[in-house]
Amino acid sequence: MRALIGYSLQIGWKSIPILGTSLVLSIVLGKFFGGILGDRYGFMKTGLLGLVLATILLVFFQNAPVLVFIGAFAFNLVMPITLTAIANTIPNYKGLAFGLTTLALMFGYLIFIFLDKTNIDKLYFTIIFLAINILALYYGLKKYEKVVK
DSSP, rough: OHHHHHHOOOOOOGGSHHHHHHHHHHHHHHHHHHHHHHHHHHHHHHHHHHHHHHHHHHHHTTTTTHHHHHHHHHHTTHHHHHHHHHHHHSGGHHHHHHHHHHHHHHHHHHHHHHSSOTTTHHHHHHHHHHHHHHHHHHHHHHHHHHHHH
């Protein structure tokens, strides 16, 4: 999902060095603070609020760099949450948990490579995949909450 969402965004300004670097910094900070906020406020609240905020900002404000920075930050809050949830779900295989998330990125990239991109409305594509991402996170964290109780 992450690879496909990244493809669908139309942020041509990211090739400007200061803006591209700021975008990367937003992504890094989102991953950093995702774990902290998830521990403090709960995985479900942090993850879902982050994805909903990211959806709004990344879909409707792709031409506004500062709002995309906030959206990228919010989108990346989920990464440490999903990694921790998977690692806690299979506690004897924490290395496998990291490997599974990395494998998922590879599959997303392969789909991106082989996808016929000629007839895709990128905005529509972004909305669909962000919505699927929100639903998948909700479903996964509901299952996770049952496992860890």
